[in-house]
Amino acid sequence: MIPLDEAQDYVLERVSQLPEEVVGITSARERVTAEAVTSGELVPPFDNTAVDGYALKAADTDGATESNEVTLEVIGTIPAGTQPDFEIKSGQSVKIMTGAPLPEGADAVVMVEWTRQDKSKDLVHLSRSAKRGDHIRRSGEDLCPGDQVIDKGTALTPAHIGLLAGLGIYQVNTIGRPTVGVFSTGDELVEGNEPLLPGQIRDSNRFSLVALLESDGFETIDLGLIPDNEEAIERTVREGVAKCDALITTGGVSMGDYDYVKVVLNNMGDMRWMQIAIKPAKPFAFGVVQGVPIFGLPGNPVSSMVSYLLLAKPALHKMMGRKSILPEVLHGIAADDFRRRVDGKTHFVRSFFNEEKGVTLLSPIGKQGSHQLSGMAEANTLSIIPDGDGVPKGNPIEYFRF
Secondary structure (H helix, E strand, O other), X not given: OEOHHHHHHHHHOOOOOOOEEEEEHHHXXXXXXXXXXXXXXXXXXXXEEOOOEEEEOHHHHOOOOOXXXXXXXXXXXXXXXXXXXXXXXXXXXXXXXXXXXXXXXXXXXXXXXXXXXXXXXXXXXXXXOOOOOOOEEOOOOOEOOXXXXXXXXXXXXXXXXXXXXXXXXXXXXXXXXXXXXXXXXXXXXXXXXXXXXXXXXEOXXXXXXXXXXXXXXXXXXXXXXXOOOHHHHHHHHHHXXXXXXXXXXXXXXXXXXXXXXXXXXXXXXXXXXXXXXXEOOOEEEEEEEOOEEEEEEOOOHHHHHHHHHHHHHHHHHHHOOOOOOOOOOEXXXXXXXXXXXXXXXXXXXXXXXXXXXXXXXXXXXOOOOOOXXXXXXXOOEEEEEOOOOEEOOOOEEEEEEO
8 A cells, every 4th residue: 555645646746737728707717817917907996985975074074963963065966877077165065875986075975874864955964073084985995007916826716706807807817627527437337216226336426526526616527327348438538538638437446346447548548556545545546548637536435535535636626727736634623532443544534523612623424434425425524533543532633624
């Protein structure tokens, strides 16, 4: 067996970042910027009000209280999206809506909640005083021309997308997003809801992996369920290599498996078949066929998901230009005993975390078999248990979320 970090290093050294690609911002979420983005304009573009209220001169409100209101003339209304063509003079105010431009002469806004307007709407009575600048958003206080707004190598979030749209930038230069083909192999696997025949099980891995890939921001192509047949497997691999930036297959990588997948992939590319010192997901394969990385994941459902999280996902993130690619290891406290035996492996225990008084408490899920997908579905973390006797209740424990 080899250590997990050796397997991770082997894979990461053999995948490369994809070429740059200019895309529209509506399809840029989770993509990584290939260059820095700078502002070409002021944001906001003009002084405007942050609230509904009355724009006025702050000095005119001195002494205003609920028991001693100050009264000002109302000379108009400024809705958002209009440009005022008048100037506020001493003793005057203007009703103004959130986001509307500030008129000349005004240096503060009093919130509508602290005002009372006459029935004639010609006068407003103020029960609060204002200071210069109150509730005013100044031109350029967010961004000025030349400001760098997004760094190179940034994974774009919804907030970044909105920021770009607000600057009038509707296309952005990014690192390519990997398209990943997924297929399962095995004559024992079936699809559909027909009653199972003796020896049959339903293919769940392909569906779990496609869902994981899409939730992590990758494009996917479902290449289907392939029988244990060298010709069919080779045909699928060739189709995948032609269409995809990476391939993931499940099944056929364990020591005792029939060697259909192994024979085909060894003939087509440079493959390494590994036994990694972890549980679950000990068997793993990686190689390159015609320049396309191929990840061979175990056939057990939980093992395939853990193998993806620890080995395939970091490599795919490197391909799309992500800076942080390995799972982020977090620290908590064991709320229950995490028992295990010495076996030379690091165990990734399906677990559930709760926050109590600022402390993360982790408990193992009852079902820990590599075939028990219901335990994985119940879990929200993988707790990392080093080789040994386990982690007793109350002790520090490392984990990562998925």
